[in-house]
Amino acid sequence: MRPRKANSREKILAAAADVAREAGPGSLSLEAVASRAGVSKGGLLYNFPTKAKLMQGLVESYLRDFQKALEARAAGARHESVLSAYIKLSADDCERPKPPASWMFSAIAEDPDFLTPIKAFKHQLLERLKEETSDLGSLLVCFLAIEGMRSMNLFDSDVLSEDEHKLLVASLLKIAG
Amino acid sequence: MRPRKANSREKILAAAADVAREAGPGSLSLEAVASRAGVSKGGLLYNFPTKAKLMQGLVESYLRDFQKALEARAAGARHESVLSAYIKLSADDCERPKPPASWMFSAIAEDPDFLTPIKAFKHQLLERLKEETSDLGSLLVCFLAIEGMRSMNLFDSDVLSEDEHKLLVASLLKIAG
DNA sequence: TTTACTGTACCGGCTGGACGGTCTTGTCAA
DNA sequence: TTGACAAGACCGTCCAGCCGGTACAGTAAA
Numbered sequence: 001m002r003p004r005k006a007n008s009r010e011k012i013l014a015a016a017a018d019v020a021r022e023a024g025p026g027s028l029s030l031e032a033v034a035s036r037a038g039v040s041k042g043g044l045l046y047n048f049p050t051k052a053k054l055m056q057g058l059v060e061s062y063l064r065d066f067q068k069a070l071e072a073r074a075a076g077a078r079h080e081s082v083l084s085a086y087i088k089l090s091a092d093d094c095e096r097p098k099p100p101a102s103w104m105f106s107a108i109a110e111d112p113d114f115l116t117p118i119k120a121f122k123h124q125l126l127e128r129l130k131e132e133t134s135d136l137g138s139l140l141v142c143f144l145a146i147e148g149m150r151s152m153n154l155f156d157s158d159v160l161s162e163d164e165h166k167l168l169v170a171s172l173l174k175i176a177g
Numbered sequence: 178m179r180p181r182k183a184n185s186r187e188k189i190l191a192a193a194a195d196v197a198r199e200a201g202p203g204s205l206s207l208e209a210v211a212s213r214a215g216v217s218k219g220g221l222l223y224n225f226p227t228k229a230k231l232m233q234g235l236v237e238s239y240l241r242d243f244q245k246a247l248e249a250r251a252a253g254a255r256h257e258s259v260l261s262a263y264i265k266l267s268a269d270d271c272e273r274p275k276p277p278a279s280w281m282f283s284a285i286a287e288d289p290d291f292l293t294p295i296k297a298f299k300h301q302l303l304e305r306l307k308e309e310t311s312d313l314g315s316l317l318v319c320f321l322a323i324e325g326m327r328s329m330n331l332f333d334s335d336v337l338s339e340d341e342h343k344l345l346v347a348s349l350l351k352i353a354g
Numbered sequence: 355t356t357t358a359c360t361g362t363a364c365c366g367g368c369t370g371g372a373c374g375g376t377c378t379t380g381t382c383a384a
Numbered sequence: 385t386t387g388a389c390a391a392g393a394c395c396g397t398c399c400a401g402c403c404g405g406t407a408c409a410g411t412a413a414a
Contacts, residue, residue, distance in 0.1 A: 008389095008390095024285075024286070024288065024289050025285060025286050025289070026285075026286030026287055026288070029372080029373060029374080030373075030374065030375085031372095031373075031374095039390080039391095040390060040391040040392060041374095041375090041390095041391080041392065042376095042377095042389090042390055042391050042392065043389075043390045043391070044390095045374090045375070045376085046388095046389060046390070047389095049375090050374085050375080051373095051374065051375085102289075105282055105285050105286060106286070108201075108202060108203075108282050108332075109201070109202050109203030109282060109283070109286050110203055111201065111203070112201050112202070112279075112333070115332055115333065115334065118334070119332075119334040119336065122334060122336050123336045126336055136341070136344060137344050137345070137347070137348035137351075138348065140337070140341055140344060140345040140348060141318060141322050141345065141348050141349060141352065143325075144321075144322040144323075144325035144326055144329075144345060145318050145321040145322040145324075145325055146321075146325065147322075147324075147325030147326075147328060147329060148320075148321035148322055148323065148324030148325035148326075148328065149321055149324075149325075150325075150328075151324060151325060151327075151328030152321075152324060155285075155292055155295075155296075156289070156292065157292065157295070157296040157299060159296065159299050159300045159303055160317070164313070164317055167313060167314050167317060168314070168317040168318065168321060170314070171314035171315065171317060171318050172318060174314075175318065185363085185364085206398080206399060206400085207399075207400065207401085208398095208399075208400095216364075216365090217364065217365045217366055218365080218366065218367095218400095218401090219363095219364060219365045219366060219367095219402095219403090219405095220363075220364045220365065220366095221364095222364095222400090222401070222402085223362090223363065223364060223365095224363090224364095226401085227400085227401075228399095228400065228401085
């Protein structure tokens with residue numbers, strides 16, 4: 001029996017991320033994703049009429065999830081700054097073993113403009129952080145350092161040891177105040 | 178008359194970087210590179226028998242250039258730390274408009290293992306920086322912030338304004354001591 | 355100094371395979 | 385029975401790598 005109205009979109013998105021991570025971003029083909037998602041190629045194309053739409057879906061779901069996680073953290077401890085929440089969230093996100101979002105490379109290869117929403121999101125986040133601090137210099141250092149953490153995670157470059165990672169996070173929280 | 182012994186390798190490498198930057202990392206085909214370099218496809222394949230070899234060449238030349246630039250800076254001002262030199266070099270590298278090394282995305286798509294030498298290089302650099310400082314926390318913050326700067330540049334995400342960029346660099350130099 | 359040979363650098367058409375996207379043919383729930 | 389959705393064969397395109405050539409420099413025997 002074929003599962004009717006089983007939310008294929010989510011399965012497909014997850015499968016795409018899996019394929020990009022395991023087979024490499026260059027091997028993210030529609031067939032591979034469909035097969036991984038337990039869906040036929042036609043089924044995939046029904047949900048995402050084009051490869052570009054699939055990438056777009058990946059970007060949007062990524063941003064949505066991140067936003068939700070950040071909001072949850074910020075609401076969970078209202079006495080601390082959003083910057084602290086962002087630092088801690090990113091520290092957790094980059095804890096190994098964490099699946100890096102390799103699909104991003106596929107998206108960039110497909111069309112570099114897929115970065116635009118992400119860029120906009122980051123800009124927006126930075127603006128929000130600026131509002132809650134008076135020390136712009138420290139904020140920038142923290143913001144960029146987090147960016148560095150995330151990028152290392154994305155590139156799967158675990159240059160830092162576990163201890164160094166913890167020390168870094170502690171230092172950032174101290175700078176953030 | 179065909180230019181004999183005109184160093185095609187360099188021209189091809191430069192052309193590959195250009196194509197990746199201008200046409201997008203997903204459009205880096207051998208034909209496009211050959212045409213851009215003013216070389217036939219056969220000529221390209223003569224110099225780089227495989228696309229993977231071309232990517233490898235890109236990585237190696239990138240690392241070699243970076244190493245040279247860093248050494249030059251470090252030697253140029255021997256009274257300051259290597260970390261300071263690294264900060265300043267990266268700040269200059271990320272000054273817009275600077276061609277981001279989009280070819281890296283093509284390389285990753287071809288085979289994620291092309292990152293290995295880069296990872297190793299960074300690790301080595303970090304070890305070297307560790308030797309000259311006693312404050313590991315500050316070093317890590319600086320190192321990661323630079324990483325963030327470079328990643329933003331690579332992704333062509335100019336989230337920071339000119340002034341913010343300068344403030345960031347100043348703050349980093351202050352932290353680096 | 356002519357001729358024959360060798361190795362280097364480069365050319366460009368070809369092909370086999372992979373991939374994105376379409377189309378026809380189902381198939382189940384209402 | 386109908387319509388939303390899924391299956392997978394199929395088609396056109398693109399591209400990496402191959403291969404048979406060409407041009408030329410050097411060498412050296414004749």
